[in-house]
Amino acid sequence: MSFTSTPNIWKPNTITPKDARFATVLAFLAWTFAVYDFVLFGTMLPVMAKDFGWAPATSTAINTWVSVGTFIVAILLGLVADRIGRKRGMMLTIGGTALASLATALTFNPLYLIGVRSIAGLGYSEQAINATYLNEIYDVTDDKFIKRNRGFIYSIVQGGWPIGVLLSAALAAIFLPSIGWRGSFLVATFPAILLLVMRMRMKESPQFQVQQRISALVKQGEMEQAKELAATFKVTVEHARAPLADIFAPGKRRNTIFLSLAFFLNWFGILTFSILGTTLLTQGKHVTFSNALIILILSNIVAFGGYVFHGWLGDRFSRRNVIAVAWILGGVSFAVMTLLAQGAVMVVLFMSIGLFFQIGAYSALLYFMADSFETKSRATGTTFVNSLGQIGAVVGGIIITSMLTAGTDITVAAFVVGALGTVASGLFIMGCRKDVPNVTRAEDVAIEAVLSSK
Missing domain, CATH: 1.20.1250.20 (MFS general substrate transporter like domains)
Structure with missing residues (x-):
């Protein structure tokens, strides 16, 4: 993980307009293909059941247990992403989509299918990790248009859902007669692998870097430095x-x-x-x-x-x-x-x-x-x-x-x-706290001030 620094003060990454736009495009494509894989499973399950001779009750049980597995994997991903960072978390989600698609193509029994489709919980969580990362970088980007219209820009990313649904229906109709359900899942693997490689070029969010830096200082016993850094970036040092x-x-x-x-x-x-x-x-x-x-x-x-x-x-x-x-x-x-x-x-x-x-x-x-x-x-x-x-x-x-x-x-x-x-x-x-749209958080104002200082 890279950091920008000077002899006097540690600085997190600067998010340039190019960085924000690059991350936005990748998030849109990754969510689209995650949805494609997610919906493709539902579309192909009846075809798979016919191939293997599964009864309707078996297909229903598979779908139910896959949902439970997806729930567990999604929660675990969140715990991991708050420890290893947003960038690596996003690489896990798209990597999970690729792995789930590939492994599904190799299905041989119901228990195996439940296990590999639970991995697709990583792809299902793509939207949550996208929202986390983009919410943070949009708050501190130098791109004024994105900053003023962050919700609108994010809505285009989230629009990957209907596009992924339509893409799944269209490609299933095209590929199923010629390469079958196994081939259809294999086709979904390659775009996800490409996006995984491209995500390696993304920057970690400055907000996570600040938290990571403070945690590292606390672990090293440098409490005074940790408190100074926390005060600079308007965050707290907590147990x-x-x-x-x-x-x-x-x-x-x-x-x-x-x-x-x-x-x-x-x-x-x-x-x-x-x-x-x-x-x-x-x-x-x-x-x-x-x-x-x-x-x-x-x-x-x-x-x-x-x-x-x-x-x-x-x-x-x-x-x-x-x-x-x-x-x-x-x-x-x-x-x-x-x-x-x-x-x-x-x-x-x-x-x-x-x-x-x-x-x-x-x-x-x-x-x-x-x-x-x-x-x-x-x-x-x-x-x-x-x-x-x-x-x-x-x-x-x-x-x-x-x-x-x-x-x-x-x-x-x-x-x-x-x-x-x-x-x-x-x-x-309506039981949630009322929000004021597009108000930059105090910690993000502090990050911008530090990054703009000489």
């Missing part, structure tokens, strides 16, 4: 506390709990209308399968517009409030779609409006999450909250399955779990 314990420390606990509950409940809606969207449309709204695919493609295009809109809006108003209003509006739209909308036009309209607000708000959400935690536990906090989405999907799936087994119509189940879950997530996010 060591595990990052996971730190996000639940007094004064932080309430924010973490409400943020976690909101994220958990919102995945009820993602499961219902994104992951199970085709099933809902064909079985519940009697849309043909081909039309259902067209609707999902259009909805993902609309969702990209939602990302950009909410990112832009979050630069001007409290991100907490933007997220809350968006999720409540999204939930109401889903409620209308499930209970009232009839005909393809109305179903498309309200499905698209719902995804525009629900999925689109994630650009503001991830940046808000990174703003909600201190540097020493920011990666742990964002990945912990992000990982709860997988648990939300599992719990939501259990509730939907139970309702369907009891004879409930799928549209009613979608309303109860998906629509109401999305509205509830919007209400819970």
Whole structure:
């Protein structure tokens, strides 16, 4: 890890406009291919089950245990990233995507598949690590445009989700007939490896470097120097506390709990209308399968517009409030779609409006999450909250399955779990601390002052 220094004062990295833009492009591409791998697994699981002769119950069990494994790996990544740094954490996420894709192509039984797809939890955490790193470098970059519009710029990165979904659907249709599901996963490996190599050129975030430098001085017994450096950079020298314990420390606990509950409940809606969207449309709204695919493609295009809109809006108003209003509006739209909308036009309209607000708000959400935690536990906090989405999907799936087994119509189940879950997530996010958008943190002002000094 490199540091800039002078004879008089230690200095962390300077983030030039070129550094910020390079990191932004890589983050977008890495998230796109992480989503591609993540969605490809769901697309190919029925094909794999047919090849191996797995019963539907086996496929369901695999998917459930993969979600649990993803949750565990995602939490572990956050703990690691707050110790080894953002740059290495981001190399782990894209490296995990490459490894998961390669290993999935070699699948030979269900237990093996559960193990290797759990590794994909690294790729799923790409968005959380991206948010952590970009939140920090955007705060101290010399690029004035990015600094003024940091939420908007980040929203383009987060827009890798719908693009990754569409890329997965398109390439699966192209490659599956010719090279099969194994070849499709192998194809996903090569871009991820290239991005891993390119990420070696990125700079570590100055905020992490400051924390690392202070920790090193404390370990060496240089307490006075550590305190002087901490005072210079407007941070505190505290007794060591595990990052996971730190996000639940007094004064932080309430924010973490409400943020976690909101994220958990919102995945009820993602499961219902994104992951199970085709099933809902064909079985519940009697849309043909081909039309259902067209609707999902259009909805993902609309969702990209939602990302950009909410990112832009979050630069001007409290991100907490933007997220809350968006999720409540999204939930109401889903409620209308499930209970009232009839005909393809109305179903498309309200499905698209719902995804525009629900999925689109994630650009503001991830940046808000990174703003909600201190540097020493920011990666742990964002990945912990992000990982709860997988648990939300599992719990939501259990509730939907139970309702369907009891004879409930799928549209009613979608309303109860998906629509109401999305509205509830919007209400819970209001329990978090209200933020003021794009206010540079005191420690980041101090970093800028030190870097600008002669």
